[in-house]
Amino acid sequence: MQPITSNIDRSLFARIAEGDEQAFEQLYHSYLPELYPVIMQVVRTELVVKDIIQEVFLYLWMDREKLSGIEEPRHWIFRMAYNRSYSWVKKQIVREKAAADMQQAQQNISTEETEDAIAFSEASRLVQEAIGQLAAKSQQIYRLSREEGLKPAAIADLLQMDVQVVKNSLYRSGKTIKTYLATRGIIIPIALFIAAQ
Known part of the structure; x- marks a missing residue:
């Protein structure tokens, strides 16, 4: 699917801000094919990609009252996706370090x-x-x-x-x-x- 224009994005954001679920679905399905590979490059795990996309659109819906003031919806959506992807990577590094520490500790269990x-x-x-x-x-x-x-x-x-x-x-x-x-x-x-x- 071709990327939708900024004008259409802004129109969809305005409709979503009013609680229009059809507009939300249209936006979701328009961006899904673009977001998926971008997030996959960062996190490299299919389940995590799906979770992050869900988080982005859930946040978008829950905070929809603010959407009508956003001038560049595309930029906003991708920024949200990048932020959540890199946040996941940072947390994963911490988790892996903790897991390694735990494994070391388990080797010393009495x-x-x-x-x-x-x-x-x-x-x-x-x-x-x-x-x-x-x-x-x-x-x-x-x-x-x-x-x-x-x-x-x-x-x-x-x-x-x-x-x-x-x-x-x-x-x-x-x-x-x-x-x-x-x-x-x-x-x-x-x-x-x-x-x-």
Whole structure:
């Protein structure tokens, strides 16, 4: 697709500033083929290219009220893409350095720390096993609380139950998990698995 003119760009920006989704889609599809190879040259990872393009256009849409004042939309879009691409590269360098440092540190882990990690992994596995032993409704309540982070009141609303029933279920589930672990020789404070209600 040929690049669209500055006048059309400005017109699209003005329409997007008013919340015109069709104009947004037109702009997106016009620039996608141009932005893709430019960003790829910098980051060299397809998934990252897609993420950066999404970020640029998400920012454009979220901050659309300011678009009508931009004189050179093309320049603005490419500047945003370059800035985000180079920012990603800088962060990646830091991440790679941190990963190298972590790898070096892991080579120096003591036997005791390794055993602790294995014990924790086993405890986590047993917790999941214990959850699997709960009644279906208790499992559902427990997972909504611990995995989805919902409060008892929110769970009660979602499942159309009394909030006290939810709290009682969470308490009983916590005790069951603690007992299950204890019978397998693992004594862990229940607070690690049962969050405050």
